[in-house]
Amino acid sequence: MQTSQLLLEGVELMLFGMGSVFVFLILLIFCIRLMTFLTGRFVSEPPATPTQQVATPAPADADTLAAIRAAIHLHRARRA
Numbered sequence: 538m539q540t541s542q543l544l545l546e547g548v549e550l551m552l553f554g555m556g557s558v559f560v561f562l563i564l565l566i567f568c569i570r571l572m573t574f575l576t577g578r579f580v581s582e583p584p585a586t587p588t589q590q591v592a593t594p595a596p597a598d599a600d601t602l603a604a605i606r607a608a609i610h611l612h613r614a615r616r617a
Contacts, residue, residue, distance in 0.1 A: 597605075
């Protein structure tokens with residue numbers, strides 16, 4: 538085979554490959570839009586909101602706050 542024939546076959550194969558990928562991507566976009574439409578149509582209920590209230594944390598006592606401050610101070614002293 539001559540190099541011009543090989544080059545033409547390479548270009549033909551490239552165009553076939555790019556075309557098939559393009560068609561696949563267009564089909565994928567169409568399917569995603571169809572699924573979005575169908576889920577929006579059939580699942581129109583809003584999600585249930587939780588009725589249980591979140592517990593607020595208890596305030597820390599002085600000993601706990603002092604331990605936290607000491608740990609932060611120690612951490613910052615090691616980093617510097």
